Amino acid sequence: MQKAICVFAGSSLGVEPLFARIASELGRQLVARGYGLVYGGACIGLMGVVADAVLECGGHVTGVIPEFLGDKEVAHRQLSDLRIVSSMHQRKDMMAQMSDGFVALPGGFGTIEEFFEVLTWAQLGLHAKPCGLLNVGGYYDGVLRFFDEAVRLELLKPANRAMVLVEREPRLLLDRFESYSAPVVAKWIQAEMT
Numbered sequence: 162m163q164k165a166i167c168v169f170a171g172s173s174l175g176v177e178p179l180f181a182r183i184a185s186e187l188g189r190q191l192v193a194r195g196y197g198l199v200y201g202g203a204c205i206g207l208m209g210v211v212a213d214a215v216l217e218c219g220g221h222v223t224g225v226i227p228e229f230l231g232d233k234e235v236a237h238r239q240l241s242d243l244r245i246v247s248s249m250h251q252r253k254d255m256m257a258q259m260s261d262g263f264v265a266l267p268g269g270f271g272t273i274e275e276f277f278e279v280l281t282w283a284q285l286g287l288h289a290k291p292c293g294l295l296n297v298g299g300y301y302d303g304v305l306r307f308f309d310e311a312v313r314l315e316l317l318k319p320a321n322r323a324m325v326l327v328e329r330e331p332r333l334l335l336d337r338f339e340s341y342s343a344p345v346v347a348k349w350i351q352a353e354m355t
Contacts, residue, residue: 163221165197166338167260169275170207171268172235180267181210183297187264187331188214194335199260201252202226202244204237207266212237223259225252253278262291262338264331267300284321289343293326293334301327320344 174181188211191198198215201208202224215222216239223242230236231245246252257263257279265276280292294301305327311317324344328334 163195163197164261165199165221165223165259166191166335167199167256167263167279168208168211168266169263169268169272170200170211170266171272172201172203172206172208173269174206174210175267177267177298179298180207180300183295183331184210184266185214187211187266187295188220189218190331190335191215192218192220194339196261196335197221197223197241199223199225199256201256201271202237202240203230203235205235207268209237211266212240216240225255225259227252257282257288260290262293262341264293264295264334265301266295267297273304280325283324283343291326291338291341291343292324293328293338295331295334296327296329298329 170184184207192215197220198212200212203209203226212222221241223244224237224240225244225246226236227249228245228247236243244255246255253275263276263279265272282288283292308317308322308325312319312322326334326337328337
């Protein structure tokens with residue numbers, strides 16, 4: 162079975178053209194390295210850009226979208242595989258199960274919430290997959306300062322802060338994914354409990 166990277170990204174393009182250029186480059190890099198794409202299934206925004214780039218390069222794209230969003234005609238109908246689910250919770254669970262790593266491109270509340278959830282699961286030892294931020298144009302600088310402040314205030318362990326891989330270029334982030342080794346975390350919770 163082909164490995165796949167889950168990409169969380171905005172349903173908007175934003176005003177910075179660099180965001181779309183990097184989203185497209187990420188899609189091309191995924192295909193060049195033999196990865197499939199798992200993402201939220203929309204045809205719009207940065208989500209659509211990364212999916213289109215993978216498809217244009219002949220790669221495999223699995224979209225996972227809740228029925229209520231698909232009904233609003235934002236579902237990408239040209240994907241290799243489009244899964245329709247009943248809820249956002251089902252969507253996130255399915256995307257996580259199908260993926261070998263997680264990347265966040267620029268986005269809003271949904272993007273950061275999805276990334277934080279899989280990052281929290283890694284911290285809890287529920288998976289050992291790499292989690293990375295593509296800090297395009299410094300977009301995530303404020304989030305990174307927040308993490309560092311949480312470490313300083315001893316609300317976040319340095320080992321857990323180090324779990325967040327950060328690069329500005331897709332090539333560099335995927336290089337780090339390929340050599341990633343998760344820290345050993347004592348499992349004190351099971352996935353069914355989340």
